[in-house]
Amino acid sequence: MSDAATPADLNLFDVMYNCRAMRRLDTREVPEADLLKMVDAANQAASGGNQQRGRWLIVRDPAQKKAIADLNFEVSRDFVQARIDRGEELPHHDKSTRARMLDAVLYLAEHMHTYPALIVACLEFDERPDDLAASAGSIWPGVQNLLLAARALGIGAVPTTYAINKRAEFESILDLPETIAAYALVPVGYPLGNFGSVTRRPVEEIVRFDRWS
Numbered sequence: 001m002s003d004a005a006t007p008a009d010l011n012l013f014d015v016m017y018n019c020r021a022m023r024r025l026d027t028r029e030v031p032e033a034d035l036l037k038m039v040d041a042a043n044q045a046a047s048g049g050n051q052q053r054g055r056w057l058i059v060r061d062p063a064q065k066k067a068i069a070d071l072n073f074e075v076s077r078d079f080v081q082a083r084i085d086r087g088e089e090l091p092h093h094d095k096s097t098r099a100r101m102l103d104a105v106l107y108l109a110e111h112m113h114t115y116p117a118l119i120v121a122c123l124e125f126d127e128r129p130d131d132l133a134a135s136a137g138s139i140w141p142g143v144q145n146l147l148l149a150a151r152a153l154g155i156g157a158v159p160t161t162y163a164i165n166k167r168a169e170f171e172s173i174l175d176l177p178e179t180i181a182a183y184a185l186v187p188v189g190y191p192l193g194n195f196g197s198v199t200r201r202p203v204e205e206i207v208r209f210d211r212w213s
């Protein structure tokens with residue numbers, strides 16, 4: 001599949017295999033209808049007990065975007081720079097590939113406020129639980145649907161969590177009531193670079209049949 005493939009050319013597997021984290025995005029506005037289409041797709045995902053507690057905030061107001069971007073910058077900048085400085089690598093990511101990714105994370109931190117929309121994935125509870133992580137499985141399928149829908153529409157997106165590490169500040173910027181908790185922050189916009197295929201470990205390495213040993 002070529003990088004220039006239009007949404008109509010993409011089948012589901014094309015979308016899944018070409019849904020890279022897109023961190024360098026244009027400032028050009030994304031039509032509201034497409035933002036809503038992405039959230040509607042997110043809302044089709046499974047949730048535990050079909051409770052459908054997913055809530056989505058689309059942030060476009062410049063001051064709100066700046067406040068969120070500042071928080072993301074504050075949390076990620078030094079941490080990511082330190083990872084670049086020590087030449088981080090992984091078994092499946094050599095130093096230069098890793099450095100390119102971390103550079104993109106820094107670029108995102110520096111430019112997030114200029115992107116057309118920041119989508120925040122939340123869950124609404126009757127009463128806020130002490131352990132928010134226990135419910136995370138009911139929002140991440142929706143986040144993945146959101147990413148796939150964005151890719152199918154030719155819109156770049158990346159799931160992020162750095163800013164949410166400062167949960168109290170993050171939720172206060174968004175005026176979230178006690179009963180709504182944020183789980184992911186997804187900046188979206190038209191990509192400055194090309195879409196491309198993801199690079200993952202081969203399936204033979206990560207699967208076993210029947211038992212592990």
Ligand SMILES: Cc1cc2nc3c(=O)[nH]c(=O)nc-3n(C[C@H](O)[C@H](O)[C@H](O)COP(=O)(O)O)c2cc1C
Binds near residue numbers: 104162163199
């Ligand atoms: C739970 C989770 C948290 C993430 N947090 C961040 C983040 O805070 N900042 C960021 O730039 N990317 C973040 N990412 C994106 C991952 O780094 C990205 O999905 C991964 O590197 C694979 O990228 P690729 O699809 O382009 O290969 C997060 C992804 C997940 C699933």
